[in-house]
Amino acid sequence: MTDLEELWESYxxxxxxxxxxxxxxxxxxxxRRRRHLVRPLLVGATAAAVASGFVLGGHVGDGGGGxxxxxxxxxxxDSAANGVVSPELRHSAFQASLKPADSCAQLLASYQDRARQxxxxxxxxxxxxxxxxxxxxxxxxxxxxxxxxxxxxxxxxSIGGVANDPSGTNNQEAGVDEPDLVKTNGTLLxxxxxENTIKVYDVSGDQVRLDASLDxxxxxxxxxxxxxxxxxxxxxxxxxxxxxxxSGTRVDTVSLADPQxxxxxxxxxxxxxxxxxxLQGSDVHLVLADGLPELPFVYPHDARKGDLSPKEAxxxxxxxxxxxxxDDWLPRVDxxxxxxxxxACDHVAMPPDGVSLGTESVVGFSTATPTEPAxxxxxxxxxxxxxxxxxxxxxxxxxGGCIDCVRPLGGTVDDVAGKVVGGMPYGGDGKTTIFQFxxxxxxxxxxxxxxxxxSIADRWSMDEAGGVLRVATTSMTRSGHQGxxxxxxxxxxxxxxxxxxxxxxxxxxxxxxxxxxxxxxxLAILSTARxxxxxxxxxxxxxxxxxxxxxxxxxxxSSYFHPLGDGQLLGIGQEVAFSSSGEQEKAQVGLxxxxxxTDVKQVAVDSLRQWTWPVAADDTHAFTWLPxxxxxxxxxxxxxxxxxxxxxxxxxxxxxxxxxxxxGRRYDMVVRTMELPNGKVVLMAGDRVSFLEx
Numbered sequence: 001m002t003d004l005e006e007l008w009e010s011y012x013x014x015x016x017x018x019x020x021x022x023x024x025x026x027x028x029x030x031x032r033r034r035r036h037l038v039r040p041l042l043v044g045a046t047a048a049a050v051a052s053g054f055v056l057g058g059h060v061g062d063g064g065g066g067x068x069x070x071x072x073x074x075x076x077x078d079s080a081a082n083g084v085v086s087p088e089l090r091h092s093a094f095q096a097s098l099k100p101a102d103s104c105a106q107l108l109a110s111y112q113d114r115a116r117q118x119x120x121x122x123x124x125x126x127x128x129x130x131x132x133x134x135x136x137x138x139x140x141x142x143x144x145x146x147x148x149x150x151x152x153x154x155x156x157x158s159i160g161g162v163a164n165d166p167s168g169t170n171n172q173e174a175g176v177d178e179p180d181l182v183k184t185n186g187t188l189l190x191x192x193x194x195e196n197t198i199k200v201y202d203v204s205g206d207q208v209r210l211d212a213s214l215d216x217x218x219x220x221x222x223x224x225x226x227x228x229x230x231x232x233x234x235x236x237x238x239x240x241x242x243x244x245x246x247s248g249t250r251v252d253t254v255s256l257a258d259p260q261x262x263x264x265x266x267x268x269x270x271x272x273x274x275x276x277x278x279l280q281g282s283d284v285h286l287v288l289a290d291g292l293p294e295l296p297f298v299y300p301h302d303a304r305k306g307d308l309s310p311k312e313a314x315x316x317x318x319x320x321x322x323x324x325x326x327d328d329w330l331p332r333v334d335x336x337x338x339x340x341x342x343x344a345c346d347h348v349a350m351p352p353d354g355v356s357l358g359t360e361s362v363v364g365f366s367t368a369t370p371t372e373p374a375x376x377x378x379x380x381x382x383x384x385x386x387x388x389x390x391x392x393x394x395x396x397x398x399x400g401g402c403i404d405c406v407r408p409l410g411g412t413v414d415d416v417a418g419k420v421v422g423g424m425p426y427g428g429d430g431k432t433t434i435f436q437f438x439x440x441x442x443x444x445x446x447x448x449x450x451x452x453x454x455s456i457a458d459r460w461s462m463d464e465a466g467g468v469l470r471v472a473t474t475s476m477t478r479s480g481h482q483g484x485x486x487x488x489x490x491x492x493x494x495x496x497x498x499x500x501x502x503x504x505x506x507x508x509x510x511x512x513x514x515x516x517x518x519x520x521x522x523l524a525i526l527s528t529a530r531x532x533x534x535x536x537x538x539x540x541x542x543x544x545x546x547x548x549x550x551x552x553x554x555x556x557x558s559s560y561f562h563p564l565g566d567g568q569l570l571g572i573g574q575e576v577a578f579s580s581s582g583e584q585e586k587a588q589v590g591l592x593x594x595x596x597x598t599d600v601k602q603v604a605v606d607s608l609r610q611w612t613w614p615v616a617a618d619d620t621h622a623f624t625w626l627p628x629x630x631x632x633x634x635x636x637x638x639x640x641x642x643x644x645x646x647x648x649x650x651x652x653x654x655x656x657x658x659x660x661x662x663x664g665r666r667y668d669m670v671v672r673t674m675e676l677p678n679g680k681v682v683l684m685a686g687d688r689v690s691f692l693e694x
Contacts (some may be wrong), residue, residue, distance in 0.1 A: 096435075096446045096497040098378075104326060104345040110379055111329045114357055115292075115321040121313040123297035156537075156594035159520050161565030161627045167226055168674030168682075170623050172460060176387055177279040179223035179234055180621050181670055182684050186677045188259055190231055191684060192222040194668070198233060200259050201689055203676060208689050214262045219250045225279040227367040229256040232284060234277050237269050249274040249288060253370045266370045270342065271332040272361055276385045283442050284370075285392065286363040287385050293328040295320050329379075331361050335371040343377040349446070351380035362392065364442030374442045382435075384456055388464040391436055392444055395462075398432035398455030398473075430475060432456050434492070436499050450499025452490050460620075463519035468493050468502070468543045472517040472526055475506075487514045489524055491543040505546035508536050515573065518561035523597065525569065529557030535571070537597045550598045556588050556605075559617030562625055562632070564650060567595035570632055572614045572623070575607055587612040587636050589648055591655045604655035606648070611639035615671070624673040626681065629694055633681075635662075635671045643669055643685070647694065663688075 101107035118124065165171045168184040182191045187204040188211075196216050202209040216222055222235035230253065237250035248271040255263050272288030279285075297317045300310040308316065326345060333342040342361060358381045365373040382394040432455060436448040454473030456462065461472040469492045474485055491503040509528025516527040522541040528534060533556055539547040558571030569592040577584045591604040615622040615635045624633045630651065636644040636659075643662040648655055662671065662685050669686040676682060683692035 096449050098349045098351075098446070098449070100346050100348060101350050107345045107348060107350065107379060108324075108326050108329070110350060111326075111357070112321055112324060115324070116318050118292075118357055119297070119314075119317045119321050121300050121310040121317065123295070123299070123317060124292050156523070156597045156600075157567040159523070159563050159565065159567070159569075159594070161625060162563050163627050164624055164674055168672070170621055170625075172386075172620070173388055175280060175389055177225060178621070179225050179277045179279075180672070181223060182672050182674070183224045183226035183231070184674060184676065184682070185226055185228060188256060189682060189689065190224060190226060190256070191689060192224050192233065193687065196220055196222060196235075198222070198224070198231070198254065198262065199689075200256065200262055202259065203680070203682060204678075208682070208691060210689075211260045212262055214254065214264070216252050216264075219252055220247075222252075223277075225277065225284060225367075227279065227282050230254070230282075230367045231256055231262070232279070232367060232370070234274060234286075236273075239269070248272055249286070251286075251370060253367065267336060268370055268373070269334040269339075270361075270363070272342075272359070275360075275382075276387075278387045279367075280387075280389070280439070282367045284365055284367060285387065285439065285442075285444070286361075287382075287392075287394070288331065288361045288363060289381060290329075290331045290359040290361070292357055293324065295324065295328070329359060331359050331377065333373065333375075342373075342375050347375065348377040348379050351378060356381045360394075362437070362444050364439075364444065366442055374444075376444055376446075384459055384462075386459040386462040387439075390439060391464060392439055393437070393462060393464075393469065394435045395456050396433050398430070430454065432473070434469070434471075434499055436469070436494060448494040448497055448499040450492050450501065452492065452501055454488055454490070457514055461514070461517050463524075465519070465521050465540075466543075469499065470519060470524060470540060470543070472514060472524070474514050484511050485513065486510050487512070487526065487528055489526070489538050489540075489546045491540070491546060493543070503542075503544045503546050505538060505548060508538075508548070509534060516558045516561055516571070518563070518569075520563070525561055525594070527558040527561070527571070527573070529576075533557040535592070535600060537594070537600055539597070550600055552592075552600045552602065554590070554602050556590070558590065559614060560620055560623065562623060564625065564630075564632075565627065567593060568650065569594050570625075570648070570650075572616050572634060574613065574617070584610055585613070586610045587614045589614075589632075589634075589646065589655070589657070591650060591653070593653065603653040606655055606657040608636055608644070608646075608659070609638075612636045612644070622671060624675065624681075626675055626694070628679075631694055633673045633692075643671060645671065645683075645685075662686075 101110065165177055166186070167177050168182060169178055169180045171178050182189065184203065187202070189201040189203045191199045191201070193199060196219055198214050198216060199210060200212045202211050216233055218238045219233060220236040220238050222233045225232040225234070233252045233254060235250060237248045248269060251268045251270070252264055253266040255265050270288055272290040275287040275289050277284065277286050297320060298305045298308060298313050300308055300313045302308070327341070330345070330348065331342040332339050334340070342363070348359070359377055359379055360382050361375055361377045363373045363375045382396050384395045386393045431451050431453055434450045434452070435446060437444040438447050452471065452473065454475035456471060456473055463470045471490045471492070473488045473490055475488060476485055486506060487508040489505045489508070490501060492499045493502050494500070508526060512528035512530040514526065515529050518525045522539065524538040524540055526536045526538065533554055535552040535554065535558065537549040539549050556573055556575035558573035560572045562570045564570055571590045571592060573588060575586055575588045586608050588605055588607040590602050593601045593603050613636060615637055622635050626633070630649060632648045634646050636646060638644065643664070645660045645662055647658040664686055672684045673692060674682050681692045681694055683690055
């Protein structure tokens with residue numbers, strides 16, 4: 001065998017774990033705090049894994065979710081004690097398209113067969129991938145015309161302003177709290193530090209007073225949820241929780257009943273990494289992702305393991321995969337009583353062909369009983385999650401929105417088939433699959449599945465109102481391997497077990513990148529950007545017939561919209577200019593009059609100096625609206641990593657800007673502001689907490 005043949009042999013088979021790659025890419029992009037969105041390349045927005053439905057959650061350790069060793073090598077429960085799933089359980093637990101395996105042996109075989117396609121001579125590996133700076137091609141796409149002379153169902157003047165949640169966080173959905181570094185219950189404020197401690201402050205008086213500190217052992221990068229006097233701290237578990245690549249998730253529950261003596265009341269470790277967490281009332285919902293198991297793979301030309309050729313190493317590694325059990329694949333949990341499987345095999349849905357390897361889990365628990373989680377799972381990975389007051393949505397797929405982002409760079413010679421297989425494919429089929437789950441306390445039931453054309457950028461591109469899911473997508477027309485982007489608004493409604501597309505408006509922002517979306521009962525406002533940067537208003541009063549009301553073309557683009565009430569909208573984004581010396585970027589804040597949705601006007605705009613970027617573009621928790629003061633507060637990062645606090649006062653159609661440099665010059669400094677019930681405004685800037693004079 002030649003050197004070239006040996007190199008070719010070492011490439012893995014099958015589809016790459018693009019969801020994991022893009023998840024890591026999004027994390028890296030957030031760390032950089034910069035977004036280059038002027039090119040028509042959808043970034044950090046798509047995922048290639050195709051997921052399936054979930055089962056009804058059962059509590060770990062009870063009859064539905066407990067585990068026991070089974071004869072066919074997997075974790076099981078009482079209902080699967082013999083490795084066979086009860087038909088009665090399957091019928092009641094799965095209300096939509098996807099079903100659990102018929103037996104634990106079938107589930108294990110699914111993991112092993114897909115793993116064999118991904119393992120290579122060097123272990124878990126895949127072909128490379130690259131991205132073009134811009135997409136090229138021609139198309140006959142034309143933007144839709146605004147519906148001239150027609151009355152809009154939505155009334156811009158009646159849209160109310162949105163203040164922070166009582167916990168202090170600027171959330172996407174009212175009543176669905178998101179984890180953050182600081183939380184308040186009105187009299188106490190709790191802050192998570194970089195040193196993995198929490199600090200408890202009394203904010204009921206004239207001065208902020210530090211009451212107590214508490215170490216969180218083995219919990220890194222904590223974020224917080226607060227339910228009255230019960231604090232839930234979530235972060236990376238620095239101890240290994242199982243046999244997965246990377247660290248898992250630790251959930252510490254802390255009692256603040258005595259604020260001067262906070263006490264950890266429970267510590268629960270999960271093997272999966274934390275994708276998302278939400279708090280509704282006293283119920284916490286987690287989405288966890290378990291990666292690939294650590295296996296004793298061999299490598300070519302390693303004298304310690306026999307100096308194998310690439311072909312021999314590949315066959316040895318495939319044999320190692322064949323010897324795995326369900327204990328290697330299924331997620332684990334440890335509440336202090338010992339590590340055990342989080343999911344029985346009859347609580348894991350089988351994925352369709354082509355899904356990325358791994359296990360995604362949806363976990364729910366009450367803040368009063370955090371050691372009694374209800375858990376469901378899928379033998380694959382998902383990408384974006386969005387939670388409304390009633391439902392959880394998970395998405396997969398959609399690479400058609402960036403068809404040239406992924407290019408084929410290799411494969412593996414299959415001796416049996418006599419051909420090269422695997423490597424990176426050109427994009428996907430341009431479709432996104434969405435799974436809808438009913439939420440009932442701590443349990444979730446998969447109730448509907450739908451598919452739509454295009455890619456979904458992030459959770460802000462999704463919204464639910466009146467039983468209808470509204471989605472902003474980006475899709476691509478194909479001309480060979482080239483095409484042009486367009487954005488769309490799509491509406492879907494559950495009909496039985498199907499999430500059915502009922503309406504669509506195409507042709508928004510042709511050749512442009514979707515940069516922001518905000519939703520109201522009968523209205524969507526979207527921003528796209530490239531050379532001209534339009535703001536679109538879309539009437540959703542009739543969800544079966546979304547209607548373009550207007551398009552405002554302005555310099556710069558918005559990355560985040562916030563409704564102020566009284567027919568006004570604030571847009572935070574950037575202005576990008578091109579010159580012979582290259583791009584010149586600076587942050588800007590614009591005030592829009594949306595009383596007439598067919599003729600939106602930008603009535604004021606304040607720009608910052610060159611090389612500044614709005615933090616709220618990637619971290620919407622960095623924005624606060626104070627309705628009674630008609631004032632917005634947000635932060636900006638500069639090229640030298642200093643931070644600016646921006647205070648914007650709205651008076652009619654004017655916007656007064658006040659910028660204050662914050663002490664310290666640290667790349668990872670986090671700034672938050674929140675209004676307390678007594679009207680005081682708290683400023684947290686890194687390690688400092690104080691009241692802010694407005």
